[in-house]
Amino acid sequence: MAKVPVQFTLNGSEKAEFIDSGTTLLHALRDKIGDTSPKGGCHQGTCGACSVIIDGELRLSCLTLAETCNGAAISTTSGLSEGGVLHPLQRAFLDTFATQCGFCTPGMIMAAKMLLDHTPNPSRDEVVEALSGNICRCTGYEPIIQAVLTAARSNSQNAA
Protein backbone atom coordinates (compact mmCIF):
# COMPACT_ATOMS: atom_id res chain seq x y z
CA MET A 1 0.00 0.00 0.00
CA ALA A 2 1.29 3.44 -0.91
CA LYS A 3 2.59 5.49 1.98
CA VAL A 4 1.08 8.88 2.65
CA PRO A 5 2.88 11.88 4.18
CA VAL A 6 1.79 13.37 7.48
CA GLN A 7 3.14 16.50 9.07
CA PHE A 8 2.15 18.05 12.38
CA THR A 9 3.56 19.76 15.44
CA LEU A 10 4.13 17.48 18.41
CA ASN A 11 4.76 19.25 21.71
CA GLY A 12 6.08 22.26 19.82
CA SER A 13 8.43 20.50 17.40
CA GLU A 14 7.73 19.76 13.74
CA LYS A 15 7.25 16.12 12.83
CA ALA A 16 6.93 14.60 9.36
CA GLU A 17 6.52 10.93 8.54
CA PHE A 18 5.39 8.59 5.80
CA ILE A 19 2.71 6.24 7.07
CA ASP A 20 0.30 3.63 5.75
CA SER A 21 -3.03 5.21 4.90
CA GLY A 22 -5.51 4.59 7.69
CA THR A 23 -2.88 4.46 10.47
CA THR A 24 -4.25 5.70 13.76
CA LEU A 25 -2.59 8.67 15.41
CA LEU A 26 -1.81 6.46 18.41
CA HIS A 27 0.10 4.01 16.22
CA ALA A 28 1.90 6.83 14.38
CA LEU A 29 2.94 8.53 17.63
CA ARG A 30 4.11 5.40 19.40
CA ASP A 31 5.61 3.29 16.63
CA LYS A 32 6.68 5.85 14.04
CA ILE A 33 7.60 8.96 15.97
CA GLY A 34 8.58 7.27 19.22
CA ASP A 35 6.38 9.17 21.67
CA THR A 36 5.11 6.30 23.82
CA SER A 37 3.34 8.47 26.38
CA PRO A 38 -0.16 7.88 24.92
CA LYS A 39 -1.15 4.31 25.79
CA GLY A 40 -3.21 1.85 23.77
CA GLY A 41 -5.71 0.40 26.22
CA CYS A 42 -8.96 -0.64 24.60
CA HIS A 43 -8.64 0.82 21.07
CA GLN A 44 -12.40 1.30 21.36
CA GLY A 45 -12.72 4.83 22.72
CA THR A 46 -13.72 3.54 26.13
CA CYS A 47 -10.67 3.78 28.40
CA GLY A 48 -9.14 7.19 27.58
CA ALA A 49 -5.52 6.00 28.02
CA CYS A 50 -4.66 7.29 24.52
CA SER A 51 -6.05 10.82 25.13
CA VAL A 52 -4.04 13.63 23.52
CA ILE A 53 -4.78 17.29 22.89
CA ILE A 54 -5.24 18.14 19.20
CA ASP A 55 -5.61 21.84 18.33
CA GLY A 56 -6.79 22.60 21.85
CA GLU A 57 -9.33 19.75 22.09
CA LEU A 58 -9.03 16.51 24.02
CA ARG A 59 -9.29 13.59 21.61
CA LEU A 60 -8.70 9.85 21.51
CA SER A 61 -5.64 9.07 19.42
CA CYS A 62 -6.73 5.43 18.96
CA LEU A 63 -9.83 6.53 17.00
CA THR A 64 -8.17 9.41 15.14
CA LEU A 65 -6.50 8.72 11.82
CA ALA A 66 -3.06 10.34 11.62
CA GLU A 67 -3.78 11.70 8.12
CA THR A 68 -6.60 13.83 9.50
CA CYS A 69 -4.08 15.63 11.75
CA ASN A 70 -2.04 17.23 8.95
CA GLY A 71 -1.05 20.72 10.08
CA ALA A 72 -2.41 20.19 13.59
CA ALA A 73 -0.75 21.02 16.91
CA ILE A 74 -0.67 17.92 19.13
CA SER A 75 0.24 17.80 22.81
CA THR A 76 1.05 14.67 24.78
CA THR A 77 2.17 14.05 28.35
CA SER A 78 5.79 13.65 27.26
CA GLY A 79 5.87 17.34 26.35
CA LEU A 80 4.72 18.63 29.73
CA SER A 81 7.92 18.78 31.75
CA GLU A 82 10.29 21.66 31.07
CA GLY A 83 14.04 21.30 31.55
CA GLY A 84 13.58 18.30 33.83
CA VAL A 85 11.01 20.09 35.99
CA LEU A 86 7.72 18.25 36.16
CA HIS A 87 4.46 19.95 35.22
CA PRO A 88 2.35 20.77 38.33
CA LEU A 89 -0.09 17.99 37.36
CA GLN A 90 2.71 15.43 37.11
CA ARG A 91 4.11 16.62 40.45
CA ALA A 92 0.67 16.39 42.07
CA PHE A 93 0.05 12.87 40.69
CA LEU A 94 3.31 11.75 42.33
CA ASP A 95 2.72 13.59 45.59
CA THR A 96 -0.84 12.28 46.11
CA PHE A 97 -0.01 8.72 44.99
CA ALA A 98 -2.44 9.05 42.06
CA THR A 99 -0.39 6.64 39.96
CA GLN A 100 -0.12 2.94 40.65
CA CYS A 101 0.44 0.86 37.52
CA GLY A 102 0.62 4.13 35.58
CA PHE A 103 -1.08 2.96 32.42
CA CYS A 104 -4.02 5.39 32.64
CA THR A 105 -1.88 8.27 33.94
CA PRO A 106 -0.93 10.01 30.65
CA GLY A 107 -4.57 10.05 29.55
CA MET A 108 -5.71 11.25 32.96
CA ILE A 109 -3.12 14.02 32.91
CA MET A 110 -4.10 15.23 29.44
CA ALA A 111 -7.80 15.24 30.40
CA ALA A 112 -6.93 17.11 33.60
CA LYS A 113 -4.71 19.58 31.73
CA MET A 114 -7.58 20.33 29.36
CA LEU A 115 -9.79 21.08 32.37
CA LEU A 116 -7.24 23.29 34.17
CA ASP A 117 -6.41 25.19 30.97
CA HIS A 118 -10.04 26.36 30.81
CA THR A 119 -11.09 26.15 34.46
CA PRO A 120 -8.10 26.97 36.69
CA ASN A 121 -10.05 26.47 39.93
CA PRO A 122 -12.44 23.59 39.26
CA SER A 123 -14.93 22.14 41.72
CA ARG A 124 -14.68 18.47 42.62
CA ASP A 125 -17.69 17.75 40.37
CA GLU A 126 -15.97 19.48 37.45
CA VAL A 127 -12.88 17.31 37.98
CA VAL A 128 -15.00 14.15 38.05
CA GLU A 129 -16.79 15.23 34.86
CA ALA A 130 -13.51 16.08 33.11
CA LEU A 131 -12.04 12.65 33.94
CA SER A 132 -15.24 10.75 33.18
CA GLY A 133 -13.89 9.38 29.89
CA ASN A 134 -10.78 7.92 31.54
CA ILE A 135 -10.76 4.56 33.27
CA CYS A 136 -8.37 3.61 36.11
CA ARG A 137 -8.40 0.08 37.48
CA CYS A 138 -5.94 0.66 40.35
CA THR A 139 -6.56 3.76 42.38
CA GLY A 140 -10.32 3.95 42.87
CA TYR A 141 -10.08 7.48 41.37
CA GLU A 142 -10.00 9.36 44.69
CA PRO A 143 -6.21 10.06 44.66
CA ILE A 144 -6.49 11.20 41.01
CA ILE A 145 -9.27 13.66 41.83
CA GLN A 146 -7.16 14.93 44.76
CA ALA A 147 -4.13 15.27 42.48
CA VAL A 148 -6.02 17.47 40.03
CA LEU A 149 -7.42 19.64 42.84
CA THR A 150 -3.92 19.87 44.37
CA ALA A 151 -2.40 20.91 41.02
CA ALA A 152 -5.09 23.55 40.62
CA ARG A 153 -4.29 24.96 44.08
CA SER A 154 -0.54 24.99 43.44
CA ASN A 155 -1.13 26.74 40.09
CA SER A 156 -3.17 29.47 41.74
CA GLN A 157 -0.58 29.90 44.52
CA ASN A 158 2.18 30.27 41.95
CA ALA A 159 0.10 32.78 40.04
CA ALA A 160 -0.56 34.86 43.18
Added chain:
Amino acid sequence: MALALQTFATVKDANTALKSQGSRYLGGGTLVVRAANEGDVSVSSLVRSTDPALSSIAVTDGKVRIGASVTMAAIARHPDLSSLARAARAVGGPAVRNMATVGGNLFAPAPYGDFAVALLALDATVSTDDGEAPIETFLTGRDSNRAIVTTVGFVLPPQGDFRFLKVSRVKPKGVSVLSIAAVLELAGDGTVSAARIALGCMADRPTRARAAEKALIGRRLTKDGIAPALAAAGEGTSPITDPIASAWYRAEVLPVHLGRLLLT
Protein backbone atom coordinates in the same frame (compact mmCIF):
# COMPACT_ATOMS: atom_id res chain seq x y z
CA MET B 1 -5.05 -3.57 9.57
CA ALA B 2 -4.41 -0.36 7.71
CA LEU B 3 -7.30 1.27 5.89
CA ALA B 4 -7.08 3.51 2.87
CA LEU B 5 -8.53 6.94 3.62
CA GLN B 6 -9.78 9.13 0.80
CA THR B 7 -10.56 12.79 1.48
CA PHE B 8 -12.82 14.85 -0.78
CA ALA B 9 -13.67 18.54 -0.78
CA THR B 10 -17.27 17.95 -1.79
CA VAL B 11 -19.97 15.59 -0.54
CA LYS B 12 -20.81 14.73 -4.15
CA ASP B 13 -17.34 13.29 -4.83
CA ALA B 14 -17.34 11.49 -1.48
CA ASN B 15 -20.73 9.94 -2.31
CA THR B 16 -19.30 8.63 -5.59
CA ALA B 17 -16.30 7.10 -3.80
CA LEU B 18 -18.61 5.48 -1.24
CA LYS B 19 -20.17 3.36 -3.98
CA SER B 20 -17.15 1.03 -4.03
CA GLN B 21 -17.37 -2.19 -2.04
CA GLY B 22 -16.09 -2.13 1.54
CA SER B 23 -16.00 1.64 1.84
CA ARG B 24 -17.48 3.42 4.84
CA TYR B 25 -17.89 7.10 5.64
CA LEU B 26 -15.57 8.47 8.33
CA GLY B 27 -17.14 11.10 10.59
CA GLY B 28 -15.59 11.45 14.04
CA GLY B 29 -14.21 7.92 13.99
CA THR B 30 -15.92 6.77 17.17
CA LEU B 31 -17.97 4.15 15.30
CA VAL B 32 -16.08 3.21 12.15
CA VAL B 33 -12.46 3.36 13.42
CA ARG B 34 -13.67 1.55 16.52
CA ALA B 35 -15.12 -1.18 14.28
CA ALA B 36 -11.88 -1.39 12.28
CA ASN B 37 -9.79 -1.59 15.49
CA GLU B 38 -12.03 -4.40 16.66
CA GLY B 39 -11.24 -6.35 13.51
CA ASP B 40 -14.31 -5.64 11.38
CA VAL B 41 -12.98 -6.86 8.04
CA SER B 42 -16.01 -5.52 6.14
CA VAL B 43 -14.35 -2.08 6.37
CA SER B 44 -11.55 -1.84 3.82
CA SER B 45 -11.52 1.82 2.89
CA LEU B 46 -12.72 5.05 4.45
CA VAL B 47 -14.13 8.13 2.77
CA ARG B 48 -14.57 11.57 4.25
CA SER B 49 -15.51 15.03 3.08
CA THR B 50 -14.07 18.28 4.38
CA ASP B 51 -16.95 20.40 3.00
CA PRO B 52 -17.28 23.26 5.54
CA ALA B 53 -21.10 23.14 5.28
CA LEU B 54 -20.95 19.81 7.11
CA SER B 55 -19.52 21.57 10.18
CA SER B 56 -21.89 24.52 10.47
CA ILE B 57 -24.78 25.22 12.83
CA ALA B 58 -27.46 27.65 11.64
CA VAL B 59 -30.29 28.88 13.88
CA THR B 60 -32.78 31.26 12.23
CA ASP B 61 -36.27 32.08 13.52
CA GLY B 62 -36.29 29.01 15.72
CA LYS B 63 -35.34 26.71 12.85
CA VAL B 64 -32.12 24.77 13.40
CA ARG B 65 -29.88 23.15 10.79
CA ILE B 66 -26.91 21.20 12.08
CA GLY B 67 -24.22 19.90 9.74
CA ALA B 68 -23.57 16.17 10.01
CA SER B 69 -19.92 16.70 11.08
CA VAL B 70 -20.86 18.96 14.00
CA THR B 71 -19.65 17.37 17.23
CA MET B 72 -21.57 16.78 20.44
CA ALA B 73 -19.22 19.25 22.17
CA ALA B 74 -20.08 21.96 19.61
CA ILE B 75 -23.81 21.45 20.22
CA ALA B 76 -23.37 21.38 24.00
CA ARG B 77 -21.63 24.79 24.00
CA HIS B 78 -23.76 26.53 21.33
CA PRO B 79 -25.64 29.42 22.98
CA ASP B 80 -28.84 28.94 20.93
CA LEU B 81 -29.00 25.19 21.58
CA SER B 82 -28.79 25.29 25.39
CA SER B 83 -32.02 23.29 25.69
CA LEU B 84 -30.34 20.40 23.85
CA ALA B 85 -27.04 20.59 25.76
CA ARG B 86 -28.16 17.94 28.21
CA ALA B 87 -28.75 15.45 25.39
CA ALA B 88 -25.43 16.28 23.69
CA ARG B 89 -23.55 15.91 26.98
CA ALA B 90 -25.16 12.48 27.50
CA VAL B 91 -22.88 11.12 24.77
CA GLY B 92 -19.52 9.70 25.88
CA GLY B 93 -16.86 11.46 27.92
CA PRO B 94 -15.21 14.80 27.01
CA ALA B 95 -12.86 13.31 24.39
CA VAL B 96 -15.62 11.33 22.69
CA ARG B 97 -17.83 14.45 22.61
CA ASN B 98 -15.05 16.32 20.80
CA MET B 99 -15.12 13.65 18.10
CA ALA B 100 -18.61 12.09 17.89
CA THR B 101 -20.77 13.75 15.24
CA VAL B 102 -24.48 14.34 14.80
CA GLY B 103 -24.43 12.37 11.55
CA GLY B 104 -22.66 9.43 13.16
CA ASN B 105 -25.07 9.35 16.09
CA LEU B 106 -27.90 8.56 13.65
CA PHE B 107 -26.15 5.29 12.85
CA ALA B 108 -25.03 4.36 16.38
CA PRO B 109 -26.58 1.03 17.39
CA ALA B 110 -28.22 0.69 20.82
CA PRO B 111 -27.06 1.17 23.59
CA TYR B 112 -25.41 4.14 21.85
CA GLY B 113 -27.09 6.96 19.94
CA ASP B 114 -28.56 9.01 22.80
CA PHE B 115 -28.58 12.20 20.72
CA ALA B 116 -30.51 10.49 17.91
CA VAL B 117 -33.21 9.79 20.53
CA ALA B 118 -33.41 13.54 21.12
CA LEU B 119 -33.57 14.20 17.36
CA LEU B 120 -36.41 11.69 17.02
CA ALA B 121 -38.45 13.46 19.71
CA LEU B 122 -37.72 16.74 17.90
CA ASP B 123 -39.15 15.16 14.71
CA ALA B 124 -36.00 16.18 12.82
CA THR B 125 -35.51 15.96 9.07
CA VAL B 126 -32.41 14.17 7.78
CA SER B 127 -30.88 15.48 4.55
CA THR B 128 -28.64 13.73 2.05
CA ASP B 129 -27.78 14.62 -1.54
CA ASP B 130 -30.72 12.38 -2.49
CA GLY B 131 -33.19 14.58 -0.63
CA GLU B 132 -34.80 14.87 2.79
CA ALA B 133 -36.49 12.25 4.92
CA PRO B 134 -38.30 12.38 8.27
CA ILE B 135 -35.94 10.97 10.90
CA GLU B 136 -38.27 8.09 11.70
CA THR B 137 -38.20 6.92 8.07
CA PHE B 138 -34.45 7.47 7.95
CA LEU B 139 -33.78 5.42 11.10
CA THR B 140 -35.93 2.55 9.82
CA GLY B 141 -33.86 2.31 6.62
CA ARG B 142 -30.47 3.32 8.00
CA ASP B 143 -28.84 -0.08 7.48
CA SER B 144 -29.22 0.16 3.71
CA ASN B 145 -28.49 3.90 3.49
CA ARG B 146 -25.48 4.67 1.30
CA ALA B 147 -25.81 8.44 0.89
CA ILE B 148 -23.82 10.71 3.19
CA VAL B 149 -26.00 12.58 5.67
CA THR B 150 -25.34 16.30 5.19
CA THR B 151 -27.58 18.01 7.76
CA VAL B 152 -30.31 17.46 10.30
CA GLY B 153 -32.98 20.13 10.68
CA PHE B 154 -35.72 20.72 13.24
CA VAL B 155 -37.82 23.42 14.82
CA LEU B 156 -36.47 24.37 18.24
CA PRO B 157 -39.26 23.83 20.80
CA PRO B 158 -40.03 26.67 23.23
CA GLN B 159 -37.85 26.64 26.37
CA GLY B 160 -39.07 23.93 28.74
CA ASP B 161 -41.01 21.88 26.17
CA PHE B 162 -38.03 19.60 25.47
CA ARG B 163 -37.13 17.09 28.14
CA PHE B 164 -34.34 14.51 28.13
CA LEU B 165 -33.22 11.79 30.49
CA LYS B 166 -30.48 9.18 30.27
CA VAL B 167 -30.23 6.36 32.77
CA SER B 168 -26.80 4.82 33.27
CA ARG B 169 -25.26 2.81 36.08
CA VAL B 170 -21.95 4.66 36.12
CA LYS B 171 -22.03 8.38 36.93
CA PRO B 172 -21.40 10.85 35.41
CA LYS B 173 -20.56 8.94 32.23
CA GLY B 174 -21.91 5.54 31.44
CA VAL B 175 -23.55 3.56 28.69
CA SER B 176 -27.35 3.84 28.54
CA VAL B 177 -29.69 1.51 30.35
CA LEU B 178 -32.18 3.60 28.42
CA SER B 179 -32.71 7.19 27.33
CA ILE B 180 -35.93 9.11 26.85
CA ALA B 181 -36.56 12.39 25.03
CA ALA B 182 -39.90 14.15 24.96
CA VAL B 183 -41.37 17.27 23.42
CA LEU B 184 -44.59 18.20 25.24
CA GLU B 185 -46.93 21.05 24.40
CA LEU B 186 -49.33 22.13 27.11
CA ALA B 187 -52.66 23.89 26.54
CA GLY B 188 -53.68 26.90 28.63
CA ASP B 189 -55.49 24.68 31.14
CA GLY B 190 -52.35 22.63 31.80
CA THR B 191 -53.41 19.56 29.81
CA VAL B 192 -51.11 18.03 27.21
CA SER B 193 -52.08 19.14 23.70
CA ALA B 194 -49.26 17.45 21.77
CA ALA B 195 -46.60 14.92 22.71
CA ARG B 196 -43.68 13.23 21.02
CA ILE B 197 -41.76 10.71 23.09
CA ALA B 198 -38.67 8.88 21.81
CA LEU B 199 -36.97 5.94 23.50
CA GLY B 200 -33.37 4.72 23.31
CA CYS B 201 -32.34 1.08 23.99
CA MET B 202 -35.96 -0.07 23.76
CA ALA B 203 -35.16 -1.50 20.30
CA ASP B 204 -32.00 -1.76 18.20
CA ARG B 205 -32.51 1.90 17.24
CA PRO B 206 -34.45 4.89 18.66
CA THR B 207 -38.22 4.40 18.52
CA ARG B 208 -41.32 6.50 19.25
CA ALA B 209 -43.58 5.56 22.16
CA ARG B 210 -46.75 6.22 20.20
CA ALA B 211 -49.16 4.53 22.61
CA ALA B 212 -47.81 6.59 25.51
CA GLU B 213 -48.00 9.77 23.42
CA LYS B 214 -51.65 9.10 22.60
CA ALA B 215 -52.47 8.31 26.21
CA LEU B 216 -51.04 11.66 27.33
CA ILE B 217 -53.23 13.87 25.12
CA GLY B 218 -55.76 15.83 27.17
CA ARG B 219 -54.20 14.67 30.45
CA ARG B 220 -52.47 16.73 33.10
CA LEU B 221 -48.85 16.10 34.11
CA THR B 222 -49.79 14.70 37.51
CA LYS B 223 -49.27 11.26 38.99
CA ASP B 224 -52.84 10.24 38.09
CA GLY B 225 -52.81 12.10 34.79
CA ILE B 226 -49.79 10.25 33.39
CA ALA B 227 -50.76 6.80 34.70
CA PRO B 228 -52.34 5.59 31.41
CA ALA B 229 -49.27 6.78 29.46
CA LEU B 230 -46.92 4.89 31.80
CA ALA B 231 -49.04 1.75 31.45
CA ALA B 232 -48.72 2.03 27.66
CA ALA B 233 -45.03 3.02 27.61
CA GLY B 234 -43.69 -0.41 26.68
CA GLU B 235 -46.17 -1.08 23.89
CA GLY B 236 -44.42 -2.08 20.68
CA THR B 237 -40.93 -2.03 22.22
CA SER B 238 -38.37 -4.84 21.99
CA PRO B 239 -35.57 -3.76 24.34
CA ILE B 240 -32.01 -4.91 23.78
CA THR B 241 -30.16 -7.26 26.13
CA ASP B 242 -26.51 -6.41 26.68
CA PRO B 243 -23.99 -6.36 29.57
CA ILE B 244 -25.60 -3.15 30.87
CA ALA B 245 -29.11 -4.56 31.34
CA SER B 246 -31.46 -7.30 30.18
CA ALA B 247 -34.50 -6.66 28.00
CA TRP B 248 -36.66 -7.63 30.99
CA TYR B 249 -34.99 -5.04 33.23
CA ARG B 250 -35.26 -2.28 30.63
CA ALA B 251 -38.96 -3.01 30.15
CA GLU B 252 -39.54 -2.99 33.92
CA VAL B 253 -37.85 0.34 34.59
CA LEU B 254 -39.06 2.23 31.50
CA PRO B 255 -42.36 3.38 33.09
CA VAL B 256 -40.51 4.46 36.25
CA HIS B 257 -38.11 6.70 34.36
CA LEU B 258 -40.75 7.99 31.94
CA GLY B 259 -42.80 8.96 35.00
CA ARG B 260 -39.84 10.86 36.46
CA LEU B 261 -39.26 12.68 33.18
CA LEU B 262 -42.92 13.67 32.82
CA LEU B 263 -43.27 14.86 36.43
CA THR B 264 -40.14 17.04 36.48
